[in-house]
Amino acid sequence: MTRLIIGAMVRAIGAYPSGWRVSGAHRDPRGDAAVLRRAAEVAEAARLDYLFFGDWLATGHDLEFRDPYLVARIDPISAITYLAGITSRIGLIATANTSYADPYSLARATASIDLLSGGRAGLNLVTGAEPRAAGNHGQDFHAANEHRYDRVVEFEHVLRRLWDSFEDDAIVADAATGVFLDPGKLHATDFHGAHLSVTGPLNVARPVQGHLPIVHAGTSPRSRLFAAQSADLALVAVNGLEHAVAIREELRSLAFESGRDDRTLKVIAPVLPIVGETRGHAQSIADELSELVQIAEDWPDGPPAAFPAKRSLAQLTALVGVDVSELSPDRAVTPSLVAGFSAAGQELVDIVAERTGRSPSGERPPTLRHLVVAASVNASMVVGTAVEIAEEFEAWGDAGAVDGFNVLSAVQPAQFEAFALGVVPELQRRGVLPTEYEGETLREHLGLGRPDNVHVTRDDVSFRTVTGRDGVGLRTVERSPRHP
Numbered sequence: 001m002t003r004l005i006i007g008a009m010v011r012a013i014g015a016y017p018s019g020w021r022v023s024g025a026h027r028d029p030r031g032d033a034a035v036l037r038r039a040a041e042v043a044e045a046a047r048l049d050y051l052f053f054g055d056w057l058a059t060g061h062d063l064e065f066r067d068p069y070l071v072a073r074i075d076p077i078s079a080i081t082y083l084a085g086i087t088s089r090i091g092l093i094a095t096a097n098t099s100y101a102d103p104y105s106l107a108r109a110t111a112s113i114d115l116l117s118g119g120r121a122g123l124n125l126v127t128g129a130e131p132r133a134a135g136n137h138g139q140d141f142h143a144a145n146e147h148r149y150d151r152v153v154e155f156e157h158v159l160r161r162l163w164d165s166f167e168d169d170a171i172v173a174d175a176a177t178g179v180f181l182d183p184g185k186l187h188a189t190d191f192h193g194a195h196l197s198v199t200g201p202l203n204v205a206r207p208v209q210g211h212l213p214i215v216h217a218g219t220s221p222r223s224r225l226f227a228a229q230s231a232d233l234a235l236v237a238v239n240g241l242e243h244a245v246a247i248r249e250e251l252r253s254l255a256f257e258s259g260r261d262d263r264t265l266k267v268i269a270p271v272l273p274i275v276g277e278t279r280g281h282a283q284s285i286a287d288e289l290s291e292l293v294q295i296a297e298d299w300p301d302g303p304p305a306a307f308p309a310k311r312s313l314a315q316l317t318a319l320v321g322v323d324v325s326e327l328s329p330d331r332a333v334t335p336s337l338v339a340g341f342s343a344a345g346q347e348l349v350d351i352v353a354e355r356t357g358r359s360p361s362g363e364r365p366p367t368l369r370h371l372v373v374a375a376s377v378n379a380s381m382v383v384g385t386a387v388e389i390a391e392e393f394e395a396w397g398d399a400g401a402v403d404g405f406n407v408l409s410a411v412q413p414a415q416f417e418a419f420a421l422g423v424v425p426e427l428q429r430r431g432v433l434p435t436e437y438e439g440e441t442l443r444e445h446l447g448l449g450r451p452d453n454v455h456v457t458r459d460d461v462s463f464r465t466v467t468g469r470d471g472v473g474l475r476t477v478e479r480s481p482r483h484p
């Protein structure tokens, strides 16, 4: 039994393309405040470690079909500020895109939320994958991956420096002597790098947590190195348990090689559980979700230009190796059709059977639509009862695949509550998650210590170039003690 970190990745209209279409689902972003409030109350009562909010710096018609929750939603810093005032124990993590954010403003906002929430704020630093963000921030183009990662390395360093502006006891506030501030304990930032230049000091007291826990989400070799050297939580995309074990091992050995205690890096995977009262009930929910996803053939004259190209019978044809492009999407996938499929096609049929309970030889065979959706909607689903899902989570923890999960909910509020009220107590019964909050701050929930102030320890940080595992020259940070 391994203690897991369990947070919820909150997407107010659901984290599956058709989740908002299910009966009773929240579907109007103008009503997000009530959904966020309810989710926070339920999650805190269940004792989840944190609520997590992603970010996206542009919108467009294409997102309606791909990730509808990205079309219109509350800014994550605003969401956690709102929730800080109506919760008292749960951690609150917001995503910021360092390719466009201003470090002084972000350090100021996040230190403020940490103080306002009693040390419950966290920050997910991403470099962003949306090119349209450039046009919204006065830039001609979205910078290349290497450039964005060079910038995030400086950004993380500057944030920590800004949060360290005030030593913990810098504010004396001695009414008798009239001394408010010990000026020797307020420090300039004075960072002037290739991408960022910040004088400091920050005009907010040191955060309750010293430094907010830093999450990093990404997939590239630069992302791995950055997470290993600088993040407290690495949020990684995984494709099955063995892949997760390999990624976690890689991250932890990179952390170790960079001179860090690798146990302080927690590896978290996103997961989308579909929870039902019985396995068949859960499968029927997954089945309905699949059937409600639109595919290209739903428009007889062709889908809108913004429609995802891969969600079509033409793309399915390429995968299964049998020409299904002229068939109806509602055509049953029978054993004789499957007999001609490629190995990848057969595997897809197995995935659909596992998720929806539909098998080619059964009474309700899957349709081609089910296969298109399973092949094109990228979601790490686990479908079953609360007990089965808790078992799966526990198995991943015991196998060393993850330190925890960011739980997505396909339908708000129904699936969010089915997880919080059904799966969480089951995880607690197994000892995978405590029944009470044991600490006050998010760092304490995550099992992380409070960092010292750099101006007290006199650690220095210098920038240098090292060679990454992929042989590419990487610009990164080296931490070395500076002697008084």
Ligand SMILES: Cc1cc2nc3c(=O)[nH]c(=O)nc-3n(C[C@H](O)[C@H](O)[C@H](O)COP(=O)(O)O)c2cc1C
Pocket: 053, 054, 055, 056, 057, 095, 097, 125, 126, 127, 128, 129, 130, 145, 217, 218, 219, 220, 221, 222, 223, 235, 236, 237, 270
């Ligand atoms: C699980 C996960 C969640 C992510 N969430 C966000 C997000 O909310 N906003 C965002 O701009 N990028 C997000 N990203 C994308 C990464 O930040 C990154 O910009 C993108 O993957 C490109 O960098 P890479 O090549 O290192 O992966 C996420 C990535 C992963 C793996």
